[in-house]
Amino acid sequence: MNAVFFYDKTFDGLLSAVFQAYSTKRFPDRLLKVGDVAPMFIDERITVITDPDQAGRVWTGLLNKTDATVRNMLGYVWLSEISGSDELLFRYICKTFDSKHTVAWNFGDADVLELTKIARKVAHEALYIKQFVRFQKSADGIYVAPIHPEYNALPLTIAHFSDRFADQQWVIYDTKRKYGYYYNLHEAVEITLADDNNLLNGRLNDTAMDDDEKLFQQLWKSYFKAMAIKERLNPRLHRHNMPTRFWRYLTEKRI
Amino acid sequence: MWRQKNAYLCINMNEAVTEKLRVLAESAKYDVSCASSGTVRRNQSGGLGNTVGGMGICHSFTEDGRCISLLKIMLTNYCIYDCAYCINRRTNDIPRATLSVSELVELTIEFYRRNYIEGLFLSSGVVRNPDYTMERMVRVVKDLRTVHRFNGYIHLKSIPGCSEELIAEAGLYADRMSVNLEIPTEQNLKLLAPEKDHASVFAPMRYIQQGMLQSIEDRRKFRHTPRFVPAGQSTQMIVGVSPENDMQILTLSSALYKRSSMKRVYYSGFVPVNDYDKRLPTLTQAPLVRENRLYQADWLMRFYRFRADEIVDAQHPNLDIDIDPKLAWALRHPELFPVDVNTCDYLMLLRVPGIGVKSANLIVAARRYGRLNAEQLKKIGIVMKKAQYFITCRELPLLTVQEISPENVRKALSEPRKQKLLHNRQQLSLIFPD
Numbered sequence: 207m208n209a210v211f212f213y214d215k216t217f218d219g220l221l222s223a224v225f226q227a228y229s230t231k232r233f234p235d236r237l238l239k240v241g242d243v244a245p246m247f248i249d250e251r252i253t254v255i256t257d258p259d260q261a262g263r264v265w266t267g268l269l270n271k272t273d274a275t276v277r278n279m280l281g282y283v284w285l286s287e288i289s290g291s292d293e294l295l296f297r298y299i300c301k302t303f304d305s306k307h308t309v310a311w312n313f314g315d316a317d318v319l320e321l322t323k324i325a326r327k328v329a330h331e332a333l334y335i336k337q338f339v340r341f342q343k344s345a346d347g348i349y350v351a352p353i354h355p356e357y358n359a360l361p362l363t364i365a366h367f368s369d370r371f372a373d374q375q376w377v378i379y380d381t382k383r384k385y386g387y388y389y390n391l392h393e394a395v396e397i398t399l400a401d402d403n404n405l406l407n408g409r410l411n412d413t414a415m416d417d418d419e420k421l422f423q424q425l426w427k428s429y430f431k432a433m434a435i436k437e438r439l440n441p442r443l444h445r446h447n448m449p450t451r452f453w454r455y456l457t458e459k460r461i
Numbered sequence: 462m463w464r465q466k467n468a469y470l471c472i473n474m475n476e477a478v479t480e481k482l483r484v485l486a487e488s489a490k491y492d493v494s495c496a497s498s499g500t501v502r503r504n505q506s507g508g509l510g511n512t513v514g515g516m517g518i519c520h521s522f523t524e525d526g527r528c529i530s531l532l533k534i535m536l537t538n539y540c541i542y543d544c545a546y547c548i549n550r551r552t553n554d555i556p557r558a559t560l561s562v563s564e565l566v567e568l569t570i571e572f573y574r575r576n577y578i579e580g581l582f583l584s585s586g587v588v589r590n591p592d593y594t595m596e597r598m599v600r601v602v603k604d605l606r607t608v609h610r611f612n613g614y615i616h617l618k619s620i621p622g623c624s625e626e627l628i629a630e631a632g633l634y635a636d637r638m639s640v641n642l643e644i645p646t647e648q649n650l651k652l653l654a655p656e657k658d659h660a661s662v663f664a665p666m667r668y669i670q671q672g673m674l675q676s677i678e679d680r681r682k683f684r685h686t687p688r689f690v691p692a693g694q695s696t697q698m699i700v701g702v703s704p705e706n707d708m709q710i711l712t713l714s715s716a717l718y719k720r721s722s723m724k725r726v727y728y729s730g731f732v733p734v735n736d737y738d739k740r741l742p743t744l745t746q747a748p749l750v751r752e753n754r755l756y757q758a759d760w761l762m763r764f765y766r767f768r769a770d771e772i773v774d775a776q777h778p779n780l781d782i783d784i785d786p787k788l789a790w791a792l793r794h795p796e797l798f799p800v801d802v803n804t805c806d807y808l809m810l811l812r813v814p815g816i817g818v819k820s821a822n823l824i825v826a827a828r829r830y831g832r833l834n835a836e837q838l839k840k841i842g843i844v845m846k847k848a849q850y851f852i853t854c855r856e857l858p859l860l861t862v863q864e865i866s867p868e869n870v871r872k873a874l875s876e877p878r879k880q881k882l883l884h885n886r887q888q889l890s891l892i893f894p895d
Contacts, residue, residue: 311826314837336513337520341575349574369504370511374574421475422571428479432486433533434523437732437747443526447519457577458521 208247209233212240213254217284220292221261223254224299233300237293264299271302276310279325285358286328294321331359336366338452339378342409342423343416349376352405352455358383364394379405408455423457430458481558482568488538488549489584492641492697493729495519497530497579497614499692500636508610510573510580512636517614518579531582531616532572536560536598540586544654545741546643546702548734549586562601566609573613580614580636581605587620591661595623595631602634614692619669622661628668632676637692637724640665645713649703653740662696669694670722695725700755701748702731702741708769708778711758715769718762728755754780761787764818765811783875788814791851792867798851799861803832815848847874 211227211234213219220237227233232252238244244251268277280298283291297317301309313319334355341349349371353360360380364387367378371389379386381402387394404411410419453459497517504511519528537559538549548555560568569581583601587594598617605611617635619628632638640662644650647659669690676689696717698710714726730752733744758780761767765787772786773779781789791798791814800809802816802824810821820842827833827841834855839845850862850870862870 312830313823313827313841314831314833316840319840333518336518339576343575351576366513371509371574371576372504373507373509418571422575425479425482425568426572426575426577428483429486429532430521430523430529432483433490433527433529435490435525435527435732438525438527438730438749440526441524444522444524447522447526447528456521457575 208235209250209252210236210238210244210248211252211254212238212242212244214256215239215292216256218258218261219254219256220284220295221264221299222256224264224296224303225257225260226252226254227296227300228303234296237296267303268299272308272310276302276308279321282325282328282362283321285361286324287358288324291324294324328357328359329362331355331357332362334449334452335359335363335378338448338456339363339367340455340457341376342457343419344410344414345416347375347416349374350405350410351376351378352381352402352408353378354382354451354454355380356451360387368394381406408460427458478560478564478568481560481564482534484556484558485535485538485560486533488555488586489533489535489582491548491729491732491734492533492582492584492618493527493727494582494616494639494695494697494725495528495530495533496637496692496695496725497616499724500614500688502612502636502691504612505610508612509570510611510613512580512612512614520576520578530579531614532569532578532580533582534560534565534568534584536565536583536585536594536601537588538586539588541589542587542654542656544643544657545735545738546653546699546731550735553735562597562604565601566604569605569613570609570611573611578613580616582616582618584618585620591620591622592624592627595620595627599627599631599634602631606634619665621657621665623665625664625668628665629672632669632672632689633687635690637695638669638690639695639697640669641697642713643697643699644703645698645705645710646703649705653703666694666696666720666723670720673722690722693722693724695727696723697727697729699731700728700752701744706773706778707751707755707758707780708773708775710755711762711769711773714759715762726759728752728759750782751780754782754786758786761790766808767812784871785814787812788847788871788874792862792871795862795867799853799863800851801853802838803828803854813848813851815844815846815851817842850874 209232211223213223223234223237232250234252236245240253280295283295294317298321301315301317309315309318313322335353339351339353341351344350360378367376368389373391375389375391377386377388377397379399379402384402385396385398388397399405404414497512498515500512501514502512517530519530521529523529538555539557539559540549540551543550543552572578573580581602583598585594585598602615602617605615615635616637616639617631619631619638619640621640628638642662644653650657650659672689673693676686679686680688700710710728717723717726730747730749731744732747735741736743758772761772762769767790771790780786791812800813802810807821807825810816810824811818816824823841824833824838832855835845838854850860853861
């Protein structure tokens with residue numbers, strides 16, 4: 207007996223699917239988005255209605271069965287947006303509920319290990335963002351940075367940037383997912399730009415730039431160049447440490 | 462207030478500063494210390510910056526692959542000393558420059574605001590005398606912390622021979638301080654840097670250690686006692702400039718790590734500068750592989766609980782260039798292997814080539830749920846290419862180091878970059894002039 211669940215691809219929807227699976231004793235082989243085409247040879251198609259109450263009850267269950275690290279990992283894996291990661295989360299949550307003891311350390315289990323690995327990747331993407339965001343000061347005094355992360359890790363870094371740059375207004379914009387955060391000296395709020403064309407090439411227009419901005423970019427570039435020791439050049443290590451996918455928005459790597 | 466000051470300072474920021482920045486960066490880059498780790502400090506209200514602790518954050522990487530975490534720069538590259546190995550020695554004809562306190566402060570803050578850097582790494586050539594130089598450096602960090610309320614990371618180089626009072630003051634503003642040992646033995650230091658001695662290096666190290674312990678002690682009683690060099694100290698040794706062997710270097714490192722404040726010893730493969738000086742060996746290239754092996758040995762001491770005398774001893778005073786030090790140790794002790802990963806204790810697991818700290822932790826956690834097999838070990842992240850000769854698990858292969866001798870394992874695992882290694886070996890076997 208094969209079953210497919212259709213749900214709305216939200217986290218609450220996923221938790222509702224878990225609820226429904228346990229209450230009807232039908233466990234899905236695949237989790238698809240409402241409207242997707244189901245694979246062949248399917249006996250049962252079930253559409254899950256997202257219900258915050260049910261989702262809340264599943265989450266309460268998780269609160270009882272897991273520690274904060276595991277729940278963080280679940281959030282990280284959700285943010286990875288890797289296809290199939292929701293099915294992985296589903297299986298992991300079921301394993302958590304089915305087992306008497308925590309499964310978090312059972313790295314011999316393929317799902318547990320995979321979940322840990324994806325969570326680690328997303329956490330590393332957040333580190334990449336903290337490393338490679340480059341602000342440019344605009345004429346109105348706001349520090350602006352575009353970034354193009356592989357996983358949706360930007361929300362994980364906002365607390366860091368809000369604490370670090372507490373006395374300056376800044377915007378970090380995810381040009382891949384078309385949203386960003388604006389920090390207004392009190393809190394970071396989510397924004398979407400109607401027109402992000404001038405961010406896409408990674409460089410503010412000269413008119414939009416603060417007077418000193420060009421000078422400091424120049425200073426940083428010449429500093430970056432001066433720091434390399436010619437006798438030890440190692441382009442492979444360079445690319446390994448600073449992947450080329452970030453170069454587009456890196457001040458020092460732009461010509 | 463800050464805006465006004467900023468506007469005033471910017472008048473000075475121009476071509477001249479660009480040139481100074483370039484010159485002073487060129488002079489500072491041979492110092493390899495780069496860490497921005499060890500302190501967690503949240504932003505104080507209204508100030509700029511924080512430090513994240515943990516491993517720190519590297520913001521960029523130079524084309525030689527080293528990280529740029531801090532704005533590593535010298536206050537000045539004028540120097541009264543004439544150390545043979547140093548690019549900034551007084552007899553060298555290189556461009557010289559000095560940054561003013563306000564220029565340096567503004568550079569740091571403006572770079573920091575753009576997320577280019579994690580903080581400042583300040584070093585300096587010695588002008589007039591050590592105390593005079595140190596005082597000027599302290600003024601920069603004091604300005605950053607008190608006037609500009611900068612909470613980012615500050616690494617301050619301590620000038621050998623400077624007084625205890627200045628270190629006591631510097632320690633209140635800096636996160637980490639360092640004094641470079643440069644040459645592992647005093648007699649060779651005397652030869653290459655006649656104006657320096659080990660006493661002038663060890664004294665500041667001691668002051669830092671004492672200040673740190675004192676501060677930790679005081680903070681137990683009074684919570685708001687200011688922290689003193691919270692991220693501890695580090696030091697650096699140049700490798701390949703003087704004829705010390707790896708045993709001397711690692712024994713010294715291990716002695717240094719006995720002090721609780723010593724967090725890192727850096728090894729800097731000597732980049733041939735000043736090749737006119739007859740006291741220096743003529744290298745064609747920096748001894749990069751040897752430097753790499755020393756770092757691996759250092760890691761073994763800090764994270765894998767190896768002792769220095771296990772890594773190198775009188776029979777093997779130098780690290781093996783072809784294989785890493787852990788593998789070399791394992792091949793010298795075949796009687797301890799193979800071990801069963803499902804039962805052996807954590808410390809032994811750490812000693813298996815191909816198993817790192819992370820995978821050892823994963824194994825210890827996972828094996829409580831059931832015995833692990835080779836496929837699972839591989840997925841966990843063990844380098845089976847190496848580990849296969851030293852472990853047994855649920856169904857594992859029979860070709861361990863016992864069946865095929867250590868020599869053959871060594872042959873199988875010698876790294877394939879033969880060309881490069883041969884090249885390096887040539888330059889390591891040089892005879893040093895007396």
